[in-house]
Amino acid sequence: MLKGVTCRQSYSYSSTASRHLQRAFPTSSTYSLRPTSRPLLHATHKHYSTTAEWPYIYRREPSPTMAPQLDSYFKTVDDLSDHFIGRLRDAVAIPSISAETERRGDVVKMGMFLKSQLEALGAYMEARPLGRQPGKDIDLPPAIIGRYPAKKDDTKRTVLVYGHYDVQPADVTDGWNTEPFKLTIDKNDRMWGRGSTDDKGPVLGWVNVIEAHKKAGVPFPVNLLMCFEGMEESGSEGLDDFITAECKPGKFFADTEAVCISDNYWLGTKQPCLTYGLRGVSAFGIEISGPKSDLHSGVYGGTVQEPMTDLIRVMATLVDGDGKILIPGINELVAPMTEDEKSLYKDIAFSVDEYQEGIGAKTTIFPDKENTLQHRWRYPSLSLHGIEGAFSGEGVKTVIPRKVVGKFSIRTVPDMDLQKVTDLTVAHCNSVFKKLGSKNTAKTECLHDGRWWLASPRHWNFTAAAKATEKVYGVKPDMTREGGSIPVTLTFEEGTKKNVLLLPMGTGTDGAHSANEKLDKRNYIEGVKLLGAYLHYVSEEPMN
Amino acid sequence: MLKGVTCRQSYSYSSTASRHLQRAFPTSSTYSLRPTSRPLLHATHKHYSTTAEWPYIYRREPSPTMAPQLDSYFKTVDDLSDHFIGRLRDAVAIPSISAETERRGDVVKMGMFLKSQLEALGAYMEARPLGRQPGKDIDLPPAIIGRYPAKKDDTKRTVLVYGHYDVQPADVTDGWNTEPFKLTIDKNDRMWGRGSTDDKGPVLGWVNVIEAHKKAGVPFPVNLLMCFEGMEESGSEGLDDFITAECKPGKFFADTEAVCISDNYWLGTKQPCLTYGLRGVSAFGIEISGPKSDLHSGVYGGTVQEPMTDLIRVMATLVDGDGKILIPGINELVAPMTEDEKSLYKDIAFSVDEYQEGIGAKTTIFPDKENTLQHRWRYPSLSLHGIEGAFSGEGVKTVIPRKVVGKFSIRTVPDMDLQKVTDLTVAHCNSVFKKLGSKNTAKTECLHDGRWWLASPRHWNFTAAAKATEKVYGVKPDMTREGGSIPVTLTFEEGTKKNVLLLPMGTGTDGAHSANEKLDKRNYIEGVKLLGAYLHYVSEEPMN
Numbered sequence A, B: 001m002l003k004g005v006t007c008r009q010s011y012s013y014s015s016t017a018s019r020h021l022q023r024a025f026p027t028s029s030t031y032s033l034r035p036t037s038r039p040l041l042h043a044t045h046k047h048y049s050t051t052a053e054w055p056y057i058y059r060r061e062p063s064p065t066m067a068p069q070l071d072s073y074f075k076t077v078d079d080l081s082d083h084f085i086g087r088l089r090d091a092v093a094i095p096s097i098s099a100e101t102e103r104r105g106d107v108v109k110m111g112m113f114l115k116s117q118l119e120a121l122g123a124y125m126e127a128r129p130l131g132r133q134p135g136k137d138i139d140l141p142p143a144i145i146g147r148y149p150a151k152k153d154d155t156k157r158t159v160l161v162y163g164h165y166d167v168q169p170a171d172v173t174d175g176w177n178t179e180p181f182k183l184t185i186d187k188n189d190r191m192w193g194r195g196s197t198d199d200k201g202p203v204l205g206w207v208n209v210i211e212a213h214k215k216a217g218v219p220f221p222v223n224l225l226m227c228f229e230g231m232e233e234s235g236s237e238g239l240d241d242f243i244t245a246e247c248k249p250g251k252f253f254a255d256t257e258a259v260c261i262s263d264n265y266w267l268g269t270k271q272p273c274l275t276y277g278l279r280g281v282s283a284f285g286i287e288i289s290g291p292k293s294d295l296h297s298g299v300y301g302g303t304v305q306e307p308m309t310d311l312i313r314v315m316a317t318l319v320d321g322d323g324k325i326l327i328p329g330i331n332e333l334v335a336p337m338t339e340d341e342k343s344l345y346k347d348i349a350f351s352v353d354e355y356q357e358g359i360g361a362k363t364t365i366f367p368d369k370e371n372t373l374q375h376r377w378r379y380p381s382l383s384l385h386g387i388e389g390a391f392s393g394e395g396v397k398t399v400i401p402r403k404v405v406g407k408f409s410i411r412t413v414p415d416m417d418l419q420k421v422t423d424l425t426v427a428h429c430n431s432v433f434k435k436l437g438s439k440n441t442a443k444t445e446c447l448h449d450g451r452w453w454l455a456s457p458r459h460w461n462f463t464a465a466a467k468a469t470e471k472v473y474g475v476k477p478d479m480t481r482e483g484g485s486i487p488v489t490l491t492f493e494e495g496t497k498k499n500v501l502l503l504p505m506g507t508g509t510d511g512a513h514s515a516n517e518k519l520d521k522r523n524y525i526e527g528v529k530l531l532g533a534y535l536h537y538v539s540e541e542p543m544n
């Protein structure tokens, strides 16, 4: 699931990023549309794109050998669907909540479940220890890594897939309509349970892909490398260094030729998508301090300069109600919108009405689809999150806090240089505070930052995924970005130096991280087909 | 100890208050200074006032019978001092923390300890149940009320005294240098322990007064009514209605002629004071809401109007860094400063340097004593306390809160009408929000208010206390107000319709509510003399 913040400190990326940006929006492309004969599975053709901007290249002829292989594979997936659902039921029953240290045993149990399922199918698996959890007296859950087939076939491409086997906390009292750790399927074939869509369904998807190939007698099309972690919902502690190390020559992930991450969601509920961009995030704290301890506002109010007063006055200068960032120079760092890029947004399956329905309010800034998507994906935003050190409970506590830290973050986009973002932000806050003429002490700093990411959707990795999507769902996927960040994406890109694809299985209403998380049975079973077909198309794409 | 906020709803008090204000600062007064022959007990004469504004009236001649009686009483107090300290030790050992329901048994135990100590001295005592604690499945601790002598002497005046036998929470890990529930006396005769000064020392002071009179064979000078509560540190649940009912004709407190509350502190460490005024407090919440649930700032940032952005912009218009209230019309409600009143401040024992030392910072607004005291006591102030619903933890959580409530409060003073304060504040917030042009929803409301209080320091109740102070400490007390509120003061004033006096025992550095709370042995023992002498002077004051 999307991450709020990462600790990444990579400022020197803008030249590579610009290259990516250019590749992402080619001014011309050559391709042909391949007619599909597969019936639609509840999908609609509403947003079937035929514009020249379609950003992946089709081969002119379908592969002569592909069709019968996939048909046999798909049929086997359908035949095994109850078995696959049983596997998800077993996984959901393990409450592998990484945020709760008392559940660490369950997280490890889930990792071992995954490992043994894959070993039973003939994969080579390892559970790699990641050391102690920083600040806690407990081991991190292991990274479960593996290879299928167990012995590498040098004639085939090597694809690295990632997912996580830990889940968000869940308690039936949080508003769940079902037991969160008991997979419950309703009459609309929605499968309710914690982790169903985030991320146990997609992770087991890869297990199911292997099993269906075996049972169908279809040769496995690639060398599959796997990396499954158990701390994703708790900051992926320890994973970055591990991945970076294992991408080095001679190490486990060294032969990777493409990366596929299945840990995000369709934009809506009907239209599949491939995701090629993420915003970054730079989080800041403005700390203002005065007295050595909190003061009683009755005793001291009116006689001391209050840090809260200063802080609120500084925070009020950062952004306006329509989301315009007021820090001088920030908006100038953003790559200008080209006409080519602009034209991409009009065909995306997205409705502002549905967006407002999801939010439950008409408080959106823009009335139209294009502006809404652009400000979600390719323009920066600034959100004020809260204040540490101030009173935050119900009712009233008439305290003068001694030290308060205002927290806000800026979502960053191409071509924003993170160091410049920090420098401009700190300078602005310092300047505003200075003008207040306060005797208190102020310090603004970047607490964390993580770079934005933009992949080339013309890479064969995306082309393969697009073909697979069309094969399974009968529609071309929308090419989307996301407003949030998935830090491991950058880690894999930097470690492998290969193209990274985000290939979602679930829909935008699955409620990852909420009560009543679910995965539609259709998305799970068709998703297994999608992941398998993707590997087949990967094996046949020309390396361009 | 001072209260942040009360739920009192009395708006119709300003005419009485104006009368009080006039009486408080007479333009002329007739009195004579009575020379004292008592040696000073570590006190200094530094602030011995001789100005015409001295606000209480001395009798021209000392009472012919008073001196020998008090001398005998004082000597007995000194003789019993170890016994009195032992009594305080026993009381501190009972962790009567009203905020922790699992300590409720200890709170009740402390009430029963107090009751039995007084019964052993011949007082008539009752433990009155106050019902269930609202919102908790537990009984409130009883009000311990009593009368001494057990049978009323109709030839004597009747004084009602108040204190509380519950304490603030305390744990040695909070930074205590000693066990908080073990009274520990250091070489400087400071007695460390939770409740030593707030409020077990003063409460036991009344027990000691009775015992010393009995042991000295000095007739008790008044009818003493007692009201000791066990929920003061937790909002005095249930007490207001109880007091109001018991002040009615024929009820327990019906015969009260004056009230004395010993639950505040000297301004500094050396100069005793009597307190005749308190600020009120009106607490507000600005609630701004938009989406139906919290949003991920990566996914939604830049596309929705964020309640936090609006709230911060409204909060920034309430007060400036030098404490000036920016809500139009508020400052106009304040009674103008007269020359008479102004002259009162110059003789108060108070040092801005020491004040800054106490705060631990040089961030005070005013460089001089007079302005500092005036803005603490007789001018309003506005403090921003915090935001409910926003992120308040360490680190960063990149959330867009769905609903946030900004909390602030205004300390009110004569002649501010509370309804006008609320009306002006709500109108201002509404007007600022409207100018923002936001689609979010805003609502500002007064969450609680409690009226300011101003007593007449020329009343015989204050005169008696001033004489007692001079008798015991060898200096005239400073006449002070406090910036905070002690809601029970108003309850007693309204219930009895009699003069209420705040007569502190401890010093301004005792650290009530902090770790390392203490009471100086001197203040405890001299305090017992002070309370006893006060009752003697009460009995001799002409009723004016």
Ligand SMILES: [Zn+2]
Binding pocket: A001, A002, A164, A198, A199, A232, A263
């Ligand atoms: Zn996830």
Ligand SMILES: [Zn+2]
Binding pocket: B001, B002, B164, B198, B199, B232, B263
């Ligand atoms: Zn108290």
